[in-house]
Amino acid sequence: KNEVEQSPQNLTAQEGEFITINCSYSVGISALHWLQQHPGGGIVSLFMLSSGKKKHGRLIATINIQEKHSSLHITASHPRDSAVYICAVWDNNDMRFGAGTRLTVKP
Amino acid sequence: DVKVTQSSRYLVKRTGEKVFLECVQDMDHENMFWYRQDPGLGLRLIYFSYDVKMKEKGDIPEGYSVSREKKERFSLILESASTNQTSMYLCATTVGRGQYGYTFGSGTRLTVV
Numbered sequence: 278k279n280e281v282e283q284s285p286q287n288l289t290a291q292e293g294e295f296i297t298i299n300c301s302y303s304v305g306i307s308a309l310h311w312l313q314q315h316p317g318g319g320i321v322s323l324f325m326l327s328s329g330k331k332k333h334g335r336l337i338a339t340i341n342i343q344e345k346h347s348s349l350h351i352t353a354s355h356p357r358d359s360a361v362y363i364c365a366v367w368d369n370n371d372m373r374f375g376a377g378t379r380l381t382v383k384p
Numbered sequence: 385d386v387k388v389t390q391s392s393r394y395l396v397k398r399t400g401e402k403v404f405l406e407c408v409q410d411m412d413h414e415n416m417f418w419y420r421q422d423p424g425l426g427l428r429l430i431y432f433s434y435d436v437k438m439k440e441k442g443d444i445p446e447g448y449s450v451s452r453e454k455k456e457r458f459s460l461i462l463e464s465a466s467t468n469q470t471s472m473y474l475c476a477t478t479v480g481r482g483q484y485g486y487t488f489g490s491g492t493r494l495t496v497v
Contacts, residue, residue, distance in 0.1 A: 318474070365427075369483070375426055376425060
């Protein structure tokens with residue numbers, strides 16, 4: 278069983294919809310990261326969280342340490358948000374990655 | 385901004401060939417990593433290095449080796465490429481051990497035929 282589980286694996290939405298991607302982990306962590314990977318491969322960091330909530334533009338990330346769960350929300354989704362979103366956790370020794378959620382936003 | 389450059393975006397090699405994937409960073413980061421990414425499996429660590437001439441095996445080192453002769457360059461070597469090594473390969477670098485996140489290269493999509 279993967280230590281970092283993401284759901285859903287694939288998500289298709291219409292432009293303007295509110296998107297939620299979930300991440301659950303089974304190890305103790307000191308930080309959780311949300312990453313974005315566009316077609317072509319490059320990965321960029323969106324958020325680093327250790328508690329609470331962070332917001333950047335239309336993106337919101339939350340984490341519940343007790344429940345070992347994080348969510349990434351996208352408000353007013355746009356076709357340019359189409360990408361693979363990856364959850365990664367730092368367990369004080371290694372970075373562990375989820376398998377990713379492939380988001381497609383249709384115009 | 386830290387820049388991590390991988391030498392090739394797309395590569396096609398034949399079974400049995402020796403393959404070199406190069407990664408260069410333009411900051412003074414000690415820590416560099418090689419991952420492979422496959423659908424449904426996420427990123428899996430092949431090798432990492434915390435210093436020049438230092439290397440450590442990751443989760444899936446079989447069939448791979450690495451070289452770090454200079455701080456800024458970390459090379460992944462497929463000694464004898466096989467079709468099951470067809471994958472996306474990503475290099476990353478980080479300050480500290482990784483708790484602040486990684487900076488990734490743009491990836492090399494390797495196809496072994």
